[in-house]
Amino acid sequence: MSLPEHLLPYTEPIPVLDHGFVRLVETWGKGDAGEPEAGIIEAARQSTQGSFRGWEKDEKLLSFLFCNKPPHATPFEFAGMVIEVRAPIFVFREWHRHRQQSYNEMSARYAPLPDVNYVPTVERIMMSGGKNKQAGAVTGTEVNLDVEGAEKFRSELIETYGFFQEDYESALAMGIPKELARCGMPVGRYSQMRASTNLRNWLGFLTLRMDPGAQWEIQKYAEAVAYICRSQFPRVMELFDASRN
Amino acid sequence: MSLPEHLLPYTEPIPVLDHGFVRLVETWGKGDAGEPEAGIIEAARQSTQGSFRGWEKDEKLLSFLFCNKPPHATPFEFAGMVIEVRAPIFVFREWHRHRQQSYNEMSARYAPLPDVNYVPTVERIMMSGGKNKQAGAVTGTEVNLDVEGAEKFRSELIETYGFFQEDYESALAMGIPKELARCGMPVGRYSQMRASTNLRNWLGFLTLRMDPGAQWEIQKYAEAVAYICRSQFPRVMELFDASRN
Amino acid sequence: MSLPEHLLPYTEPIPVLDHGFVRLVETWGKGDAGEPEAGIIEAARQSTQGSFRGWEKDEKLLSFLFCNKPPHATPFEFAGMVIEVRAPIFVFREWHRHRQQSYNEMSARYAPLPDVNYVPTVERIMMSGGKNKQAGAVTGTEVNLDVEGAEKFRSELIETYGFFQEDYESALAMGIPKELARCGMPVGRYSQMRASTNLRNWLGFLTLRMDPGAQWEIQKYAEAVAYICRSQFPRVMELFDASRN
């Protein structure tokens, strides 16, 4: 099997939403062109010492491991990725519920967060909650949201961001401690972090966050993570993608 | 040993900050008046089957386990607590970095968060970053913060909260999906959750969050958690408190 | 719904294999007759604050949570159990791969392990590897195992156990350190531990270890754990049992 060119380390940030990105920092366990996903395959072979027939073929082995997930998922812990992400705080709030990842995030206690904020497009606003009705309009709202409404919301949101920023700067200038000056900071403001975990956990993250029930914004981040995963672990991701259809 | 009255289940919410609280929901491993902390003690005795001299005395055993922490900390995993907490979002942001706890939090995707927001007192604002200088005023600020400045910040913060709330209600009324209407929501708004973990992890949480370098607000929550711990696990907490002085 | 009598704390050891057992020590989150599984249900309601229609009925709520597992599994972390187990070392070797449980096990470094060993029945030996062919006879073995062979193995195993025990006692009597005297100890010897984790993790354990591909011996332990779970969390386990058929 000859490898696609994109197996080379991918370090350009992939843009997400209006000001966010996902960027690959480092990978391990991905092997090389001669033996891609070597870290996973060698770990799996450690258990069986050649006793399983058919496992001499990497493809058959990977497919067996993937399809019998829980009892055979540990080899996927022998590869992993570090990424860098810029996303709105409300996206990080959902992301950080994944307790198997390591995080180092910018802290508004230590440095003022730059004035970069998420404003959803009209198209996005019109999607409502997508496939997740609970996330949509409040129950009992009789109004049908139209483009004008969406645009009104956008302007008001931009105004809210501006209103906070003015107060933030004034508070910092007055000597208000940074950790308090942030009280009014909107959850739509962008923050930045590095995140690291093994491939098993990345696949778990993708399963939950590429799901149509997840909030559309975190779905976009998950898709960027999946794109990077595909460039690093093409055969595993082929199985992953196949399993979702 | 006769037990203090407060060993009885404590379920009244303990008020924290202007609108928050911590409330005990359930405990396990705490034994009864006849044998407090029984869950911990019996787990420890499981390992040694009576082979350690001196361990027939509960106090000596607990003290040994506590002081030799890492190799002997597992018995503290055999007790635990579920609590309910109301706190500002920026406190939850710090809290959720503790990846060994279980969380179920109100979701602004599913229900509008009530208009309850944190406004620090003048006294609190004047503390600046406390013992953590990094969290204080931005470097280069020549101004000395005075009471007037603190009061100005309070009014502006209240205004910011009000500004958002108006837009939030108007957005929800227009049929904007709840998950987007929240973009401008300030991190000073109160949210609510249940949190559960074993005593070993609660002690880890207390160690980090009662530290003078932690943000003052989360310190107040940690003190409320410690208060509840003392009512449930008096002998362990005596050792914990002694270890901090 | 009136509760089955067995919802009362079950503390009698359930016998497993020739000398093992599983015993319930403590449960949390199970609520009471008036509201079984209250810990799980209240945690789930925390997230939604009454915003989901249909969730006012406990059964509908539990069923929703259970069937949408990964995104909605956290409420099952708000209940849990501590158990005590006696099992052969090779069973514990498999059990301890579950990294989300807490363990306190007898230590042969600290106290000589009693001379109690697992001898499989003829019937069990004749099962071969059950549904897991890899665990069966070595490849290339042409012999068909018969009852006589099984009985021969049993006698030889008993002899091996006896041979070690004699050396063990002699080594301990000579003053050989306990931590070394154990070198020859067979993995069929019984050890004992306490194990604790939340219900979400117990369900994960059951899924893997009640599977026909798991070793028959640990299946028997998993069945005993499931039996206890049913007595404590009857409605969750009804969903669990239904999901396996």
Added chain:
Amino acid sequence: MSLPEHLLPYTEPIPVLDHGFVRLVETWGKGDAGEPEAGIIEAARQSTQGSFRGWEKDEKLLSFLFCNKPPHATPFEFAGMVIEVRAPIFVFREWHRHRQQSYNEMSARYAPLPDVNYVPTVERIMMSGGKNKQAGAVTGTEVNLDVEGAEKFRSELIETYGFFQEDYESALAMGIPKELARCGMPVGRYSQMRASTNLRNWLGFLTLRMDPGAQWEIQKYAEAVAYICRSQFPRVMELFDASRN
């Protein structure tokens, strides 16, 4: 700072005990000669965005992070290592209590374990339990262990190993399932695994297992792991080694 030659990937197995080894498979986060430990340093800088004075110097930053461990330990999660280990089963039994590592071990269910067993040297036997008295001779043993006793134990142990091996081979030849034929297998037999985790967890492992209270055998493995860590993360390990004196 010019880097020591041993910063190059080290892949030769380091011998441990009579037949064991530890071997580096892969590292991440270690940076290169121009910026060693880059993964850790960049993750740390992510949090503070240049707001801490003095942190422009890598050494000062690493030292700050290391010495303020718990609140500032997360950057050490952005580097890690995969290793391969051959060790006696009783060493693996202790090792696997570290629940933050990933493991893939040879399975005696799937392939007969080769006849390689640990026989402690006379010198080792004479150490008794070292600094851990509990691990030494059983209480009440009046005998002083002498060289003759140690040699007697060695011969008996070798005999026990031989006795089992004969039965094992005979059982396998008779068609006894592999997963049962192993019941009599001594915990002194060597097994093999891959283990992977981040540097924060490796440091935790080293702290516990290089301690004089740990069993001498696992201390030897921890020292080999530390040796590899030093070759990959020289500046972090300098801080680690200094902290232990």
